[in-house]
Amino acid sequence: MAKVVAKSFPMNGGEGVYSYTQNSSHQTTWTTNLQTLTFRLLTCKTLNPLVLHQFLSDILKFSTSDPFTIADFGCSTGPNTFLVVQNVVDAVKLKYQKCPSLSMHSPEFQVYFNDHIDNDFNTLFKSIPLEKQYFAASVPGSFYDRLFPKASLHFVHSSYALHWLSTLPSELLDKNSPAWNKGRITYANAPDEVVKAFKAQFAKDMSSFLNARAEEVVPGGLMGLLLIATPDDIPSPKSIFAGLFDLMGSCLMDMAKIHNLTPKEMEDLVEINGCFTIEDMAPLIHMASDAEKCSKHLRAGMEGVFKEHFGSEIMDELFDRLTRKIEESLILSEG
Amino acid sequence: MAKVVAKSFPMNGGEGVYSYTQNSSHQTTWTTNLQTLTFRLLTCKTLNPLVLHQFLSDILKFSTSDPFTIADFGCSTGPNTFLVVQNVVDAVKLKYQKCPSLSMHSPEFQVYFNDHIDNDFNTLFKSIPLEKQYFAASVPGSFYDRLFPKASLHFVHSSYALHWLSTLPSELLDKNSPAWNKGRITYANAPDEVVKAFKAQFAKDMSSFLNARAEEVVPGGLMGLLLIATPDDIPSPKSIFAGLFDLMGSCLMDMAKIHNLTPKEMEDLVEINGCFTIEDMAPLIHMASDAEKCSKHLRAGMEGVFKEHFGSEIMDELFDRLTRKIEESLILSEG
Numbered sequence: 001m002a003k004v005v006a007k008s009f010p011m012n013g014g015e016g017v018y019s020y021t022q023n024s025s026h027q028t029t030w031t032t033n034l035q036t037l038t039f040r041l042l043t044c045k046t047l048n049p050l051v052l053h054q055f056l057s058d059i060l061k062f063s064t065s066d067p068f069t070i071a072d073f074g075c076s077t078g079p080n081t082f083l084v085v086q087n088v089v090d091a092v093k094l095k096y097q098k099c100p101s102l103s104m105h106s107p108e109f110q111v112y113f114n115d116h117i118d119n120d121f122n123t124l125f126k127s128i129p130l131e132k133q134y135f136a137a138s139v140p141g142s143f144y145d146r147l148f149p150k151a152s153l154h155f156v157h158s159s160y161a162l163h164w165l166s167t168l169p170s171e172l173l174d175k176n177s178p179a180w181n182k183g184r185i186t187y188a189n190a191p192d193e194v195v196k197a198f199k200a201q202f203a204k205d206m207s208s209f210l211n212a213r214a215e216e217v218v219p220g221g222l223m224g225l226l227l228i229a230t231p232d233d234i235p236s237p238k239s240i241f242a243g244l245f246d247l248m249g250s251c252l253m254d255m256a257k258i259h260n261l262t263p264k265e266m267e268d269l270v271e272i273n274g275c276f277t278i279e280d281m282a283p284l285i286h287m288a289s290d291a292e293k294c295s296k297h298l299r300a301g302m303e304g305v306f307k308e309h310f311g312s313e314i315m316d317e318l319f320d321r322l323t324r325k326i327e328e329s330l331i332l333s334e335g
Numbered sequence: 336m337a338k339v340v341a342k343s344f345p346m347n348g349g350e351g352v353y354s355y356t357q358n359s360s361h362q363t364t365w366t367t368n369l370q371t372l373t374f375r376l377l378t379c380k381t382l383n384p385l386v387l388h389q390f391l392s393d394i395l396k397f398s399t400s401d402p403f404t405i406a407d408f409g410c411s412t413g414p415n416t417f418l419v420v421q422n423v424v425d426a427v428k429l430k431y432q433k434c435p436s437l438s439m440h441s442p443e444f445q446v447y448f449n450d451h452i453d454n455d456f457n458t459l460f461k462s463i464p465l466e467k468q469y470f471a472a473s474v475p476g477s478f479y480d481r482l483f484p485k486a487s488l489h490f491v492h493s494s495y496a497l498h499w500l501s502t503l504p505s506e507l508l509d510k511n512s513p514a515w516n517k518g519r520i521t522y523a524n525a526p527d528e529v530v531k532a533f534k535a536q537f538a539k540d541m542s543s544f545l546n547a548r549a550e551e552v553v554p555g556g557l558m559g560l561l562l563i564a565t566p567d568d569i570p571s572p573k574s575i576f577a578g579l580f581d582l583m584g585s586c587l588m589d590m591a592k593i594h595n596l597t598p599k600e601m602e603d604l605v606e607i608n609g610c611f612t613i614e615d616m617a618p619l620i621h622m623a624s625d626a627e628k629c630s631k632h633l634r635a636g637m638e639g640v641f642k643e644h645f646g647s648e649i650m651d652e653l654f655d656r657l658t659r660k661i662e663e664s665l666i667l668s669e670g
Contacts, residue, residue, distance in 0.1 A: 067484035109484075110483075110484050112472060121456045121457055122455065125452050125456060125475040126452060128475070135481075135482060137472040138456070138473050138475075139470070140463070147470060149401075149443040149445050150402070150443060
C-alpha cells in the first residue's frame, strides 16, 4: 500500500474561467509533437488492428461474469476523461455485439477515475454525464504507487499525465551540483546535467508506474497511454513544449517538474521494465492554436505550481505577460 | 443505471467548527434509542456469533483470489466511516489468521465510500488514514439506485443514513391533503396521515435500497446497518429524535425528510422484500450529552436542509436558539 503522499499540483478545480474543466480542449484537439504509446501485457502476440479482438478473447478466458473495469490515471476534473472512457465502453460494446461468441456475455462496466488526492473530485463528480453507461468510482492517490487490488483492471488509460514527475530531481536545487538549474523553470537551454537529471527521474517514475500497473492489470489486459513527447530527432530541451515553459520562465521562477520524453526513451523504459510489450505507437496531429488560448490552457494545468512558489496575487499578470510573449515569439507558427 | 440524481442535503463539508468531520462523535458515542440491524443474504442458516465464520466460509466458495470488498453507504466526510471500515478489515483479517484452512488466502481489501454527489469528497479523501490497510475508492450517488456491478460487494455497511428519505412525501406539501404538515418540520405532534405518509415513503425507499443491494452483494454476503429507531412500544412521533426536530421546527420551517422507524417496521420491510434475512438485531446504549454539543451535531448534519429553505445568514441564530430551547426543554435528561 502507498505509505507516502507525494506533493501534488492538481489542475485548476471548479468551473471558472481558468479551470481545467473550461480549458482542456487542447488535450483533445491541440497537440504538439505528440505520441500515443499503447502497451500490451506480457503474453501479447498479435498487433493492431487485431489487438482489441485478441484482448477481449484473452479477457474472456479469465472471466465471463465479472464487470469490465476501466481506470483513467490522471483524470483531472473532466470533461476529457469522460470522452475517453465512453470511447472505450463503446468500442468494447461494439466488439461484443459483432462477435457471435461474445454477444451473450456483454458485461457491466466499472470505471475508476484516478488523480492526486488534491484534485477537485467534487467538480469531477458533478460533471459525470447523467447518461453514462457504467458504474463510476474515483480513486485518489499517486499513480506511481499501487492503487488497486491485484489483477483488477482490464483497460488502463492515461492522457497528458505521465510527464508529471513524482518529485523534482534534488540536484536541480543543489547549488554545488553541475545540475543546478539556476534561473530556469525547466531544461530548455540548460546544461546536459540538468537534462540527464530529468531523464533519470522520469525513468525511475515510469518504472514505478509500470510495476504498479503490472500487478493491477489482469493477464491479457491493455493499456493506452497518451504522453507529450518530442520526436526522436529533436532533443527534449529544444521542443516547442520546453520552449513554452522557457517563455514562462522568462516571466519568473526557477523550476517545473515536467519531463518531455522521446518515443525512443519510452520504448527503452518499457523494454527494461519487462512487464509489458508495446503493441502500437502513433503520433497525433498538431493543430495550431492562438496565443491566448495556449496561455489559458497552460494556466489551467500549471497555475497550482506557480501559486505554490509565488502566491496567487500575480497569476493574472503572469499569464497576461505569457500571452504577449507567446505572440511575440512566433513559437506556435513554427510548430 | 441511475438516471435521476435525487436532490440531496449533504453533511456539512470541510473541517470547520460546524463541519460533520468535527461534529460526528455522537454517531459513535451518543446514540438515542438506537437499533443495530444486521442482515444476511438469502442462504444464511446460522446465527451470531457464528455469522462471521460462516460468512467467510461462504465467500471463499466463490472466490479465493478476488479482493475482499467493503462498501459504506452514506459515508459523509469521515472520520466515523474510517473507524467502521478498519473494524471490519481487522475482524476479517483476524478470522483469516486464526483459521488454518483460511490463513493461506488472506485477501487484499478494496473499500468503497459512498455518499450523495453533493457530499464533500475532497475533505473525505484528505481524511483517509495514511496507514490504511486497504485500497480506497469513492462512489458518488444515491444509495436508493444501483451503484455497483452485480455481485461485487462482500460486506455492506451503512450508519445513520437510511433514515434519510429519497424525497418528501408529496402530500405533505399539498394543502388539500389530510397529510398536509402545516407549521411542522417533521411528524412530531402531527396527524396520523402525516406519520403514514412518512412510513410509506420509508417503505418504498427501503425496498429500493434492498433490491439494489441484493443485486450488488455476492451470494453469502453480509450487511451491517445502523439506523436511528424508536423502540417498538413508543410511536415514532413521540421519540426523542422527533422531539428534537420539533424544537428546531419551533424556531422555523415546515419540513425535514427524515423518518424515525421502529425495529418491527424494519423487520416487516425486510420480510416483504424477501432478498435478505435478519441475522442479528441489537439496540445500542444511550449516552447522555449536553445541549450545545447536541445542537452542534444537529447543525453538522442538518444545516444543508435549512440553508436551502432560509439562506445561510440566519444559521448562527437558528442553532443558538436551538441550544437554548434544548436546555429549557430538559429533553436530553428525559432520554
